[in-house]
Amino acid sequence: MTFPGQTAGLSVFADPLIAQLGIDRSTLSLSYLIGTLLGAAVQPLIGRMLDRVDARRVIIAIAIVFAGILFALSFVQEIVGLTAGYVGLRMFGQGALGLAATTAVAQIVRRRRGLALGIGGAIGSAGISLAPVLLERIVSELGIAVAWRLESLAVLVVVIPIALTLPRPAPPETEAQYTSTGTIIVSGYTAPQARRTGMFWVLTGAMSTSAMLSTALGFHQIGLLGEQGLTPLEAAANFVPQTITALVATLLVGSLIDRRDPRIFIVGSMMAMAASMLLVPVVTPGIVAVIYGLVLGLAGGALRGMEAAAFVRYYGLSHIGSIRGVAISISLAASAFGPYALAIGSEWFGSFGAPSAWLAILPAVVAILALFVPQPTRN
DSSP states (O other): OOGSSSHHHHHHHHHHHHHHTTOOOHHHHHHHHHHHHHHHHHHHHHHHHHHSOOOOHHHHHHHHHHHHHHHHHHOOOOOOHHHHHHIIIIIIIIIIHHHHHHHHHHHHOOSHHHHHHHHHHHHHHHHHHHHHHHHHHHHHHHOHHHHHHHHHHHHHHHHOOOOOOHHOOOOGGEEEEEEETEEOOOOOOOOOHHHHHHHHHHHHHHHHHHHHHHHHHHHHHHHHHHTTTTHHHHHHTTTTHHHHHHHHHHHHHHHHHTTTTTHHHHHHHHHHHHHHHGGGGOOTTHHHHHHHHHHHHHHHHHHHHHHHHHHHHHHSSTHHHHHHHHHHHHHHHHHHOOOOOHHHHHHHHHHHHHHHHHHTHHHHHHHHHHHHSOOOOOO
């Protein structure tokens, strides 16, 4: 249910908003950038709250605020109001609700945590990726305002009942980490200690690069694939092949992350992201568009299946909310620049193909760093 604040959920609104508000693509992207940067700023606070307050209460509070923002957006008629709405959507939808949900799973599930996070991530990926197909029909038939009001209702109806069913987690200090050498007790790194390790920045860099580039591609997906010859419905439907590989990759990586070196999956995810960026200039309707969607879904799914479990594995559970809150804040801020960079690049080069190819350098650099940065020692 984070999809109304995710790029995939917002991409369907991009072209209709440009037409309705009488703005250009760069202005819309700049509005999105400002909203995402401001929304990212509060994520460390949400993370610290999750270390101190029952995750169920945090999720319910986020859902109520998130639904209210969606409802208010249905009345927006100018760019300032839209920017304020983007702040709320990215703060509570993309950031806080996703952080709270994955942190709740990490706190509650102790054995095969990676698999549990993988299952949750796979279900979430499927919902986020398939939502644009339905949303495109709603926006086309009923308009932007009705679509936002329906999303507001959906958040309340789905999130609050689920949050009420969550069990209470055991105290973090009773956490036992199961490794190949036996069972050890992990006191857990604090957020400042974690930030002093290189692997924290590799993980955060992978999350940030994936967030920036997948947000750029997703936000402009209708226009980007339209430039390559796809209709708006075909472009929205490209989220379906993205869903397929994201689902498989999230489940597979989640099942393996408890027993394998996380760096393997960081490198794989970054290489798939670089490949998807290089495919943009050659996408055509049909099989090539499907391959593009499959590769892009693989990149996001592999990272989603491992990042939360990797943070717990490296840094323990005692301060996991604070640690991931910082990482998510940085990655959310990075995602703000993706759509704007691609929009400016498309205006500069005259198409989306050339800037996409240049941006492929970023995930390649992160993959190389992942191979050489040492893993943190147990605290």
